Amino acid sequence: MKMSGGVEWALHCCVVLTASNTPVPAAKLAELHDVSSSYLAKQLQSLARAGLIHSVQGKSGGYVLTRAPESVTLLDVVRAVDGPGPTFVCTEIRQRGPFATPADACTTPCPVARAMWAAEDAWRQALAAVTIADLARDVDANSGPEALVGIQTWLTSGAS
Amino acid sequence: MKMSGGVEWALHCCVVLTASNTPVPAAKLAELHDVSSSYLAKQLQSLARAGLIHSVQGKSGGYVLTRAPESVTLLDVVRAVDGPGPTFVCTEIRQRGPFATPADACTTPCPVARAMWAAEDAWRQALAAVTIADLARDVDANSGPEALVGIQTWLTSGAS
């Protein structure tokens, strides 16, 4: 099992978007992270479809965060990019084979699925406890406060 | 992101193996769950490679649990079948692009990766808290205690 690599890109983009109030084109974000702009566009589209970012068209268009950074959790981003479905899918194999339990007795989900889903819930809860604002703060603490403002000026200015 | 479907099969097989002290052939397990025996063999091989089950060759061979059911966690099975690697891989994109942070400053992992890995740890911890014995007990409680003993007799007897 491996998570889509686009999640990492999307998260970094969200952190960067924190530093800008004006729309940022996808090409700029791609150049900033040195990744394929065509592919990054796909992830940004997923974020836009989920309503996390808003797309502005036209000459000076781009993407802006719709909500405040404190109210966007990592779970939101992961669900938007990687899909909302559960990672573990129960195929109800207990209802198959010679010892199949009748469908009437399957009011509660299979114990195996219950345990797996409980673990997933723990994972989701941990993701929901962290917001984009938290990440931006950590980046500030790690790379120094001047990093994000430097990026901001680079984004707004037309530099290549 | 979707977990390998073989994990479900492997878990159910481990629960079934709880009920038998004698080796159980892969074909029997496949017929019991009504799944492809050839593919199930692959999952069982993964479990054997991880040391969770022991393979006995020869005419009346098969698979047996190596450890006690109480000391085999769901995390062990998941890691064996689905791979031990982390689901989120950090490509260190902070070290790329015009604002790349120098490698010297990257003593601690990227904040994004830290948060994602923390969530994964919560997931693993939840999986490690449940054992195969717990699952077997839950199945007993759900399907009635006669289910597993019935399966046991069916496994040991040569019935098709």
Next chain:
DNA sequence: TATACTCGGACACAATGAGTCCGAGTAGCG
């Protein structure tokens, strides 16, 4: 000793993710 049954790894096929491309639409500028 021959046999029949077991596992084990090597071999194809399909689905999903990764990556790319061009067209529709819109804001700015002459």
Next chain:
DNA sequence: CGCTACTCGGACTCATTGTGTCCGAGTATA
């Protein structure tokens, strides 16, 4: 008011991984 240039959006193709299958090596049994 029209044009242009820039933006996003979805449709297409390729690579990788998971799914499924097969036959050969090895061993306990009769």
